[in-house]
């Protein structure tokens with residue numbers, strides 16, 4: 282029999298509540314799924330958002346273009362209350378934010394949240410370039426290095442340029458995941474890719490609409506700390522100015 286607590290969770294739409302609504306879910310399986318989502322989804326998106334804010338500070342013109350696009354897509358004339366603005370962000374408005382989508386993609390090209398990804402060979406194999414690997418060998422591909430290679434991205438590979446991901450009409454043009462490898466490619470491509478973009482777009486749209494960001498210290502070197510994910514070493518120190526004051 283369902284009690285009032287169960288009834289309350291039936292009304293919720295978050296992922297845990299949805300799994301709980303399927304009555305025969307094994308609790309251990311449920312625990313593992315939720316842990317998997319937290320590990321795969323939390324640090325990847327938060328680290329990317331830090332690098333994104335860093336890129337906006339280094340490229341104020343891009344920051345202004347994102348702010349302008351968010352304003353136009355949501356049809357807001359003035360800076361509204363933070364929570365009020367978040368509540369009016371619709372799917373339709375997010376879908377119009379091609380430049381923001383491109384700026385997040387450029388961030389992931391240069392600062393991929395998973396900078397090195399390792400695989401173990403299940404059998405002896407010959408790679409497309411003729412290199413032989415044996416069963417049990419570890420093979421890594423390196424999204425961080427690949428995102429900066431000139432022979433893949435051209436001479437301006439190290440430049441942060443969202444326009445690279447847009448067509449002439451300003452529409453986002455996705456690259457092959459075998460070229461833009463931040464989410465991996467093939468059958469084991471990140472399951473949360475679209476979810477991650479959606480979450481990052483909502484966060485960035487609200488933040489950039491309400492605040493203008495500047496580095497606390499322009500002379501301080503910002504660099505990475507490699508763990509499983511690519512973090513900003515020591516955290517990113519910024520000043521957030523309410524857009525009315527800029």
Ligand code: HEM
Pocket residue numbers: 317318321322323325326329389393394395398399462463464465468469470471472473474476477
């Ligand atoms: C910027 C954000 C993210 C990046 C860059 C990213 C990147 C990746 C990469 C590179 C892999 C492949 C790892 C491997 O198999 O070696 C992966 C797998 C995975 N990701 Fe993400 N991820 C992000 C966000 C998320 C989010 C938000 C979720 C869930 C809500 C998620 C769920 C998963 C899952 C479940 C897998 C395993 C897929 C499988 O093995 O079949 N990811 N992700």
